[in-house]
Each structure stands twice: as C-alpha cells, then as structure tokens.
C-alpha cells in the first residue's frame with residue numbers, strides 16, 4: 186500500500202459544543218479547542234476532526250447549516266477559527282472539518298429563497314412535490330413537510346428543519362464544490378463527509394400493507410443506484426485536486442462493496458465509516474453484544490480492504506452511546522474494559538479515530554428525566570413513540586441505553602466546577618462522575634485509561650508492522666477473546682483482548698516479548714477479566 190501521512194495518523198474527534206467553553210456561555214467554542222491543543226499534542230494526536238462549527242440554528246447541533254462560510258455565534262468568530270487553525274498547524278497537526286452536504290437548515294438563505302415562490306430560481310435547489318412519497322424520516326415522523334405558501338411538500342430525511350438539497354441540480358453541486366474549495370484554500374486538511382450515502386433518492390413509495398401514515402424507507406434513500414456518479418464528480422472536481430484526507434460517513438455499506446467507495450483505484454473517499462459492527466448491536470433492538478460476531482464483521486472488513494483500500498477504525502462517535510457502558514462493563518471493570526476495547530480496535534490496519542472522552546473512559550449519562558436530554562433524535566423518539574401508545578417507562582429504557590446525548594455530555598477536565606468545561610451554565614448537564622472520572626486525575630496515574638491510550642499511540646507511531654502489516658485472526662479457544670496477528674516482512678505482533686469478565690484459559694503457543702498490557706499482575710495461563718496484551722512474537 187502506498188504510504189501517506191493520513192494512514193500513519195491518529196485522529197481525535199471533537200464535539201465542539203461539549204469540549205471546552207472559554208466565553209462562559211455554556212457552549213464549547215473554538216478558543217476552547219485552541220486552549221486544549223497542548224493536551225491533544227501530548228496525547229499524540231495528528232489530526233483533529235471538528236464537528237460542525239458553521240452558522241446554524243442548532244436544531245441538530247450544527248448538522249443544520251445556515252451559512253457554510255460563517256462561524257456559529259456561540260463558537261466564536263472567523264478570526265478565532267483562523268487562529269485555531271494556525272495553532273494546530275504550528276504544532277504539526279492537521280484539521281478536518283465536518284461537511285454537511287445532503288441538507289441545509291431551513292433557515293439557510295437558499296431555502297428561504299426556494300420556498301418564497303414556485304418560480305424562484307432556487308426553487309429547484311431543494312426537493313418539492315405536489316404529492317409526497319409515504320416515507321418516514323430517519324428521526325421519526327413524516328419525511329415531507331407541507332408548505333402552505335406554495336402548496337407543495339419539501340423533503341427532509343432528518344428533521345423538518347434539515348432540508349434535503351437537490352443533488353440532481355448541477356448548480357447546487359457546483360455551489361457546494363466552490364464552498365469546499367474555499368475551506369481548502371483557507372488551509373483545512375480534509376473532511377469528514379456527513380450522511381453522504383443519502384445524496385441520491387429513489388422517489389417511489391414503500392410497500393405499506395399495514396396502511397401506516399408513513400413507512401421507514403431506508404432503501405429508497407440510502408446508497409441508491411446512481412449515487413456513485415455524484416461521488417465521482419465530487420472527487421474529480423474537488424477532492425482529488427488537493428493533498429487532503431476524506432472520510433465519508435457511509436452506513437449500510439457492506440465489506441464486499443468497499444472497492445467503489447474507498448479502493449485506491451476507484452474509491453471516492455480515502456476512508457469511510459462503516460457502521461456494520463455497531464449496527465449488529467443496536468441497543469434499541471436489544472440485541473446482545475457478541476464478540477464472535479464482532480470478530481467476524483471486523484475481520485471481514487480487514488480482509489476485504491487489505492491490499493486495495495485503507496479504512497477508518499473507530500469505537501465511538503457523537504451518535505452512539507459510550508462503548509465502555511455498552512460493550513464494556515462500566516460498573517465492575519470500568520478501567521479494564523475501556524482499555525481492552527481500545528486495544529482490540531486500535532492495532533488493526535487503518536487510521537484510528539478517538540472520540541473525545543473515550544480516552545478517559547467517559548460513560549453513559551445517568552439521566553432519568555426526559556427533560557435532561559437535548560438531542561432532537563431522542564426527543565422525537567420520545568414524542569413519536571408516546572403518540573403510538575408506547576409507555577413512558579419503555580421509551581425511557583430505550584433512551585437510557587441508546588440516546589446520542591450519552592456521548593455529548595461535557596468533557597471532564599478536572600474535579601472542580603463543571604469539570605472545567607465552562608464557568609457558566611452548561612448547555613447539557615454534566616455526568617456527575619466527573620468528580621473522579623476526569624483528565625487531571627488520569628494524567629497523574631500511570632495505570633489510567635488515558636495513560637493506556639498514550640502508550641497505544643506511541644506504540645503504533647512509526648511501527649511499520651502495526652501500520653502496514655496484514656491482519657490474521659488468531660485462534661485462542663475462547664469465544665470472548667479477540668486476538669489477531671499483524672505481520673510485516675519478518676515481524677509479527679499479536680494483539681489479544683479478552684472482552685468479557687469470565688476468566689478464560691489462554692493458549693499463547695509461541696514466545697513473545699510483551700509490548701503493552703492493561704494489567705500489572707499476570708496469571709500466566711488465564712486471561713483475567715477484560716485483560717489485553719500486545720506481544721512482539723519471536
């Protein structure tokens with residue numbers, strides 16, 4: 186595989202709103218990011234991915250952009266942005282932005298024009314119909330909203346305030362390309378491209394045998410035939426002209442389809458986020474987390490990509506609950522399970538992403554009251570399920586497992602007021618465990634989750650075997666042990682993560698030198714609960 190800077194990098198995702206607030210308004214800001222750059226540098230981060238900081242009414246926390254070339258008031262000014270970028274570059278780090286291309290806010294001037302009359306030149310920039318299809322929106326409720334002024338419906342796959350752009354219209358596409366070039370020329374180093382597999386739609390009704398008002402319509406709005414043409418144009422007109430890195434958010438893409446998305450020959454992005462591993466354990470569906478299936482899925486992606494494509498590696502992001510609370514055990518084996526899960530994903534082939542707070546093992550929020558939740562998806566889930574007669578208790582159970590807000594509580598810097606996140610009133614409550622679970626406490630502790638992340642990053646850096654080697658699953662005789670061998674030239678590295686609490690006999694049949702582990706005392710023949718080790722094999 187060709188060697189490139191972004192393959193050897195470690196990326197840190199910042200949910201800007203919840204990272205660090207300097208202005209005191211309770212919302213994280215760009216100056217807050219600048220202030221914490223030394224922390225990130227010390228951790229070993231090479232690339233920062235910043236969640237949306239564009240002007241936005243914040244119905245979906247910035248994923249509803251009203252001005253692509255302006256900074257959200259709560260997060261600062263363009264000068265703050267320029268200063269932040271300069272400081273990132275001064276430390277030898279890079280910055281990637283979140284590009285929201287599928288939809289804009291309903292407050293975007295383009296949409297205000299589009300809805301003003303049927304013959305407005307921007308009418309066709311969005312998707313208007315006399316008769317809507319019967320689709321449900323991804324966040325619940327109908328996917329079409331009626332506009333009484335012009336007597337037509339407009340399409341929104343997410344909330345009614347996130348209006349889908351009409352990608353069939355070349356003017357729209359070229360306007361977006363200009364905007365992307367503008368940011369690249371400002372100096373940003375790449376993009377995470379939001380909800381990219383919804384650009385193309387198949388405007389036909391879903392079967393509706395039960396006669397519902399609207400029906401989930403995933404296949405009509407996701408990876409629809411023809412989408413690759415749009416992505417190809419985006420690559421050829423913009424992305425391929427610069428030395429940047431691109432990551433597409435592409436759920437529902439399967440390992441056997443990855444070539445057209447990310448292969449070095451025909452891919453449209455450098456990497457994608459596939460959600461297959463997470464989709465298998467959607468807590469909403471109450472499916473049990475199962476290490477055997479996890480191995481099967483992740484190994485399939487490793488094998489399919491090897492030699493033809495590169496991919497992203499991640500455990501968490503701003504759309505999912507915290508893994509230490511779902512796949513791990515945040516009560517009895519908090520430190521052990523957070524580090525074992527980390528070890529499991531971090532040394533595969535690909536570019537690892539760390540979501541803010543993951544590196545200190547932040548946990549799901551213990552919010553019992555629906556009023557404590559802020560996320561529009563969570564609120565809609567509550568509203569629509571109540572309308573459908575589901576009990577309050579039942580919905581709260583789902584939310585307590587699955588709300589996106591679990592990942593969005595403020596970053597826990599220290600044990601003082603508001604965990605050092607803000608001097609003001611935080612926009613969302615803190616997780617009260619910040620009293621003991623915080624960066625400051627872990628910085629002093631050699632055995633902390635944070636220290637483990639630092640060691641993992643240091644170990645991966647410059648290690649050709651861990652960067653470019655092949656990946657083979659290793660047999661361990663234990664269903665809950667995830668073990669694999671990376672191999673490159675004459676080097677072999679074994680990564681073993683026991684992802685359960687019940688001890689398991691372990692059969693390392695070869696000799697090796699221990700490079701990393703999350704326990705200090707070993708029981709030779711037995712892997713302890715959530716024990717993880719990395720060996721250089723002889």
Ligand code: GLC
Pocket residue numbers: 245248249285343379380434503504
């Ligand atoms: C992506 C984002 C999510 C957002 C949605 C709509 O999935 O990650 O946070 O709500 O797109 O833009």
